[in-house]
Amino acid sequence: MKKTVCIIAAVVLIASALCMTACAPGDDEAKLTTYTIAATLDTEKMTVSANETVDYVNATDGELDSVYFHLYPSAFREGARYGCVGENEKSDAFPAGVDYGGITVPSVTVNGGECTWEIAGEDEDILTVTGLSVMPGDTVSIAIAFELDLPMARHRFGYYNNTVNLGNWYPIACVREEGAWRTDPYYSNGDPFYSEPANYNVTLTTPTGWNVAGTGAVSTEIAGEETKTTFKAEKVRDFAMTASERYTCIEEQIEGGPIVRYYYTSDSEAQAHLATAATAVRTFSELFGAYAYPTLSVAITPFLYGGMEYPQMVFVSDSLRGSLLEEAIIHEIAHQWWYAAVGNDQINDAWMDEGFAEYSTTLFYEKNPDYGVSGTDRIADAMQSYILFSEMYREHIGGDTSMNRPLGEYFSQIDYSFHTYVKGELLFDSVRHGVGDDKFFAALRSYYKEYSGKTATPDGLIACFESAGNMKLVSFFESWISGSALLV
Numbered sequence: 006m007k008k009t010v011c012i013i014a015a016v017v018l019i020a021s022a023l024c025m026t027a028c029a030p031g032d033d034e035a036k037l038t039t040y041t042i043a044a045t046l047d048t049e050k051m052t053v054s055a056n057e058t059v060d061y062v063n064a065t066d067g068e069l070d071s072v073y074f075h076l077y078p079s080a081f082r083e084g085a086r087y088g089c090v091g092e093n094e095k096s097d098a099f100p101a102g103v104d105y106g107g108i109t110v111p112s113v114t115v116n117g118g119e120c121t122w123e124i125a126g127e128d129e130d131i132l133t134v135t136g137l138s139v140m141p142g143d144t145v146s147i148a149i150a151f152e153l154d155l156p157m158a159r160h161r162f163g164y165y166n167n168t169v170n171l172g173n174w175y176p177i178a179c180v181r182e183e184g185a186w187r188t189d190p191y192y193s194n195g196d197p198f199y200s201e202p203a204n205y206n207v208t209l210t211t212p213t214g215w216n217v218a219g220t221g222a223v224s225t226e227i228a229g230e231e232t233k234t235t236f237k238a239e240k241v242r243d244f245a246m247t248a249s250e251r252y253t254c255i256e257e258q259i260e261g262g263p264i265v266r267y268y269y270t271s272d273s274e275a276q277a278h279l280a281t282a283a284t285a286v287r288t289f290s291e292l293f294g295a296y297a298y299p300t301l302s303v304a305i306t307p308f309l310y311g312g313m314e315y316p317q318m319v320f321v322s323d324s325l326r327g328s329l330l331e332e333a334i335i336h337e338i339a340h341q342w343w344y345a346a347v348g349n350d351q352i353n354d355a356w357m358d359e360g361f362a363e364y365s366t367t368l369f370y371e372k373n374p375d376y377g378v379s380g381t382d383r384i385a386d387a388m389q390s391y392i393l394f395s396e397m398y399r400e401h402i403g404g405d406t407s408m409n410r411p412l413g414e415y416f417s418q419i420d421y422s423f424h425t426y427v428k429g430e431l432l433f434d435s436v437r438h439g440v441g442d443d444k445f446f447a448a449l450r451s452y453y454k455e456y457s458g459k460t461a462t463p464d465g466l467i468a469c470f471e472s473a474g475n476m477k478l479v480s481f482f483e484s485w486i487s488g489s490a491l492l493v
Contacts, residue, residue, distance in 0.1 A: 006196050006359075007311035007336040036142070037240060038062045038203040042175055045210040046248060051164050053153040057175055062144050064201075065181055069139040072147060073186040074176040077198070079130035080191035081156050081163070082107035086128040087190040089160060090309070091418060094193075097309040098160050106156035106163060110176070114148045128190045132176055149176050161245075161320070165307035168249035168270070170320065171209075172313060173198060177243070189352045192412040194421040195359075196313070196351050198243065202458055205244045208235045216254060218268045218302040219246035220318045238298075240458050241316035242348050247304045257283045263296055268304040270323070278303075281331055285338040288369050292446065294453040297346040303334060314340030314362075331376070332366060339365035347453055348460040355421070356408040356486070357466060360429015367430065384434050387427050394423045408432075408486050409463070432485040439481065440474040448473035 044055035063069050080089040083105040090098045113122040113134060121136040132149070139145045153174060156163045161172030180187040180199050191197050209217055213232045217223075221238025238244060251270040257279055258264050265286060267279040282303045290296050298317045308322040311333040319337035321330065343361035344351070351358065371380035395406065398420065408424050415421040437445040452461070452469040467482050 006313045007333045007362075035064055036062050036144075038178060038201075040175070040177075040203055040205045040207070040244065042205075042207045042244075043210075044175075044208065046169060046212075046215075048167075048169075048212055048215070048250075051155040051157075051169070053155065053171070053174070055151050055153070055175065057149045057151065059147045059149065059176075059178065060144050061139070061147055061178060063139040063141055066141055067184075068141070069181075070137050071133060071135040071186075072137065072139075072145070073179040073188060074132040074134070074149070075173075075179055075188075075198075075200075076108050076110070076124070076126075076130045076132055076176055077173040077191055078106060078108035078153055078162055079128065081105060081158070081160075085130075085191075087130075088193055089158075089162075089191060091193045094309060094418065098158050099156075100159065100165075101157055104157040104163075106154045106158070108154075108176075109152045110149060111152065112148075112150045116146050117148075120147075126188050126190070130190060131179070131188050151176060159307040159309045159322075161308070161313055166270075167251055168247065168306055170247050170306055170308070172245040172247075172315060172320065173243070174246075175244070178203075187352075189411075190413075192352075194412045194415045194418055195355050195425065197412055199350055199352050200242045201460065202240045202242045202348070205236065205238045205241060207238075207244060207246075208233050209246060209248065210234075211248055212250075215248050215250045216252035216268065217246055217248040218252070218254070218266065218304045218318065220244045220302075220316050221298075222300055238317060241298070241345065243315050245315035245318050245320075247306045247318075247320060249306075252304075255279055259283055259286055262286060262290060263298060264300050266300070266302045268302065268306075270305065272305060278330065278334060281334050282338060284373060285335045285369055286341075288372050289339060289342055289365060292365075292368060292372070293342050293449050294457070296341060297457055298341070301338070301341065303338070312337040314344055316341070316345040328378075335369050336362050336366045339363075339369070342453060346457040348456075349462070350460070351412075353411050354409055354463055355412065355425040356429040356432070357461065357463065359425040360408075360433055363426045363430040364433040367434070384431070387430050391423055391427045391431065394419070394427075407488070428485070432482075435485070436470060436478070436481075440470065440476070440478075444474045445470075 039060040041058045042055055044053050046053050061072050122134045125131045125133045134147055159165050162174055177200055210231055210233050213227055213230050217234040219236045221236040224235050226233045252268045254266055254268050256264055256266040265283045269275050286296050300317050302318050305323050306320045308320050311322055313320040314337045321333045325333055339362040344358040349357040367380045367383045370376055370378035448470040471478050
């Protein structure tokens with residue numbers, strides 16, 4: 006996600022020893038979980054009714070007696086323990102006043118029969134399906150009926166100005182890690198989502214005249230007053246859509262690459278913004294490796310932050326103009342490499358994808374000088390703003406400038422943004438100067454190749470740089486990640 010508004014607001018306020026290892030294991034191609042969802046959007050009531058079948062693959066090495074699912078829309082209900090936004094952001098998220106939404110689950114079945122299930126979690130945001138017996142490599146079919154009440158909100162989930170955002174909207178399997186389910190709540194800081202690649206077949210029924218953008222290859226079927234829009238996506242770690250009766254769509258087919266689509270409601274420079282999106286795909290493909298998917302949709306939509314990334318799909322805020330809009334498009338498309346293809350734990354290691362995406366944006370401007378933005382100046386500005394932030398907020402951060410804190414441990418969105426985006430970018434720029442351009446870009450290409458479709462860890466990332474640079478870099482990275490590098 007691009008926290009453009011958050012970082013700029015903060016800057017304005019301030020201005021007034023391990024061994025080298027192989028880069029990654031060479032896993033065989035694994036069978037993936039498949040989500041099949043049929044959903045209907047009621048644009049009068051602003052609700053969604055849906056049936057989801059999850060053919061869940063046990064990818065662990067032991068028998069599973071349960072499967073857990075995140076219910077992220079629960080964060081939008083009245084009384085949620087972990088609210089979807091911080092107090093300082095409520096007016097941006099709810100310009101017409103705070104409105105509530107949420108998710109209800111009327112029924113769950115397993116392999117066509119009854120099962121034991123309940124809504125659990127520390128914030129009533131986890132669906133647990135128990136009493137199972139799923140052996141390693143086997144599949145269990147879990148059918149979940151669910152209903153969504155959409156809040157009037159400029160957020161990932163909600164509606165505003167006849168545009169609906171469906172981000173993090175359906176029950177999605179929790180990650181099984183070290184013998185336990187990861188049931189992290191919906192923190193208001195950052196992107197509190199962690200999931201594994203899966204296949205998706207999703208159909209959204211809307212009134213005819215509504216245009217739907219989403220993850221994957223799209224087809225439509227019009228039947229009178231209803232339109233069914235169907236998406237098919239393979240090996241993606243999440244699925245999102247946005248729909249509006251006001252959308253216009255233009256597209257460009259990149260030679261040897263994806264179809265890039267640009268959805269907008271009012272944009273006199275739409276062709277230029279589509280061109281920027283296409284140029285970003287070409288630039289990052291050349292720098293890191295080929296774009297991993299057949300399509301990419303960029304949608305201008307009501308959103309309180311600068312933008313939000315999903316596989317093959319990005320939201321960009323309709324409040325942005327000029328260079329800020331351009332930068333948000335570039336940053337979110339960089340996430341197609343660093344998050345969508347190469348995954349990471351966004352709860353505990355958000356600096357990995359956000360720092361990479363922010364530095365990738367700098368690389369875009371460096372490689373495309375016609376945009377008139379100096380990469381050197383961007384790094385200088387990042388350095389100055391981070392130092393000023395550290396001085397201004399010293400009493401709040403208490404000397405803790407670590408980048409690997411869980412999202413819930415950042416005292417604000419500003420703290421989160423400066424330590425994942427800004428300090429993350431500075432880390433990667435420092436690594437580049439330390440190892441040299443040839444080794445730096447070799448490491449990035451190796452990292453992308455080895456971890457595309459997988460979940461990377463900090464150790465795996467460091468190992469790729471150590472292998473490419475033929476040097477030990479653990480202590481160097483740790484001085485940034487866990488230490489106080491740049492604290493003045």
